[in-house]
Amino acid sequence: MHGCWQPPLDARWQYQLQAKPGVADDTGGIDVDICEPPADGSPCVTPDVFDIDLYVDQKVAGDGNFVIDTAAVDAIHAAGGHAVCYVDAGDAETYRIDYHRFVTFDRNCDGCLIGNPFSQVFPDEFFLNINNDQGQRDFILKVNRARVAKCAKAGFDSVEWDIIDTYEDPHSGFHISYRTQLKFNTRLANLAHEFGMSVAMKNDPSQVKDLLPYFDFAIVEECFQYHFCSGNPDPGEVAFIGSGKAVFEVEYRLTRATFCDRAARLGISAIKKSRTYSLFAEPYRPCR
Numbered sequence: 001m002h003g004c005w006q007p008p009l010d011a012r013w014q015y016q017l018q019a020k021p022g023v024a025d026d027t028g029g030i031d032v033d034i035c036e037p038p039a040d041g042s043p044c045v046t047p048d049v050f051d052i053d054l055y056v057d058q059k060v061a062g063d064g065n066f067v068i069d070t071a072a073v074d075a076i077h078a079a080g081g082h083a084v085c086y087v088d089a090g091d092a093e094t095y096r097i098d099y100h101r102f103v104t105f106d107r108n109c110d111g112c113l114i115g116n117p118f119s120q121v122f123p124d125e126f127f128l129n130i131n132n133d134q135g136q137r138d139f140i141l142k143v144n145r146a147r148v149a150k151c152a153k154a155g156f157d158s159v160e161w162d163i164i165d166t167y168e169d170p171h172s173g174f175h176i177s178y179r180t181q182l183k184f185n186t187r188l189a190n191l192a193h194e195f196g197m198s199v200a201m202k203n204d205p206s207q208v209k210d211l212l213p214y215f216d217f218a219i220v221e222e223c224f225q226y227h228f229c230s231g232n233p234d235p236g237e238v239a240f241i242g243s244g245k246a247v248f249e250v251e252y253r254l255t256r257a258t259f260c261d262r263a264a265r266l267g268i269s270a271i272k273k274s275r276t277y278s279l280f281a282e283p284y285r286p287c288r
Contacts (some may be wrong), residue, residue, distance in 0.1 A: 003196040005082055005157040006216050007246040008051050012286055013269055014047035015250050017086055019057035025231070028056035030072035031281035032079055035161070038261040038288045045286055049248070050076050051084040051160055051200075051219065052150055058095070066097040068114075073155045082158065084200060085151035089144050089188055090163030092126045101143055109134045115173030118163070121277055127163075127172035130184045137180075141187055152195040159192040160219055161185075165204035182210055188207040189214035200248075201240075205229070208239055217246040223253055224259035229266065241267045252277055260287035 007013075018092035019029020030052050035044035056067040073083045078189030092102040092114055106113040110133045123143035129136045144161075151159055166172050167181035185207065192199035201208070202214035205228050208218075218240045229249065240247050249270040251259055256272050264287065272285035 003215065004193060004196060006156075006198050007248075009081065009241060009244065009246050009267060009269075011048040011246055011248075011269060013049040013051060013248040013271065014281075015091045015248075015271065015273060015279055016052045016281050016282050016284075017051075017053045017057075019060045020280060021060055026071065027069070028069040028072045029060040029281075030075070031051075032072065032075045032081070033067070034281055034284050036284050036286060039256040040221055040288070045288075046079075046285070047081065047286075049084060051086055051248070053086045054147065056155075064186040068150055068154050073135070077155065077269075083156045084158040084160050085148070085154070085156035085197070086160045086162065086200070087144065087147050087151065088125070088163055089140070089161040090130065091118050091125045091127050092182075094126075098143055098146070105136075105139050109136075112136060113139070116171055116247060125172065127166055127169070129172075129174045130166060130176055131180055137184060137187075140184075141191070144188065145191060148191055148195050152197060156197060158200060158216070160200045160202055161188045161192075162202050164188065164202055165207075168204075168206065178207070179236065182207060185211055186214050191232060196210065199278050199279065212239055212243060215245075217248065220247060220249045221258050222253070224249055224262060224270075225254055230242045238266060242247045256285060256287060263287050 014032055024031045035046045037044050057071045061067040076083045113129050113136050117123045118125040128140055165183050167176035167178055189199045198216040200217050200219045201211055204217045247268045248270045250273050252273055253275050270287045
């Protein structure tokens with residue numbers, strides 16, 4: 001990881017993967033000036049780290065227009081912040097510019113690649129088979145290499161690889177072993193480093209022991225909602241913090257009053273976003 005940016009433990013973060021026309025159009029819909037009061041009601045604070053999509057939301061760019069969000073990255077840097085490039089590594093999103101590549105591979109291998117819908121909330125995303133009996137994993141990594149090259153060219157500081165815990169999900173349509181998931185995730189981490197960027201481990205708490213040396217910080221969703229970041233012994237988040245690596249956490253359904261104090265005790269940088277799981281600029285409700 002030599003030379004890669006690593007977020008400090010006390011960094012504040014913002015998670016914005018969606019945008020609305022008429023809001024910060026000059027920066028791809030990413031509101032880099034957002035400032036909101038923390039949970040204690042003190043004066044508003046701005047994020048240090050923005051986790052945003054590689055592409056401008058098509059509601060802003062126009063349907064069928066795939067515009068890399070360099071303007072947002074430049075504005076984040078100009079304000080003294082850092083930008084994390086969101087890339088969905090473990091499932092196929094039908095609205096992506098490269099989705100047809102997955103469909104073609106899946107057709108040619110008689111359905112060996114694309115699995116079940118990710119969830120009822122995200123029915124336009126489908127699990128990918130990261131086994132390699134027909135070259136699936138090699139193909140997925142090849143597609144993601146092209147994506148992360150675009151992140152690097154746009155000036156992003158880091159990568160968030162999403163959907164890297166398929167082996168734990170019984171609804172994927174595939175049997176993925178612990179070892180197979182581990183191999184896939186380490187390859188993704190190394191790929192980000194190869195392009196000079198740091199890398200976030202997204203969820204996947206049960207593999208922290210093995211993955212901690214490869215990942216530079218963690219991004220966790222709903223760990224207080226589902227009680228997996230305050231267990232005894234702690235399953236991983238404290239291991240990151242104890243190694244000097246930040247943990248960014250987001251809750252959707254809980255109120256800040258129910259999790260901010262616990263996040264502070266653990267040293268986790270936590271925010272509250274929409275209960276609908278949408279990720280527009282607002283709400284941005286930081287704990288501190």
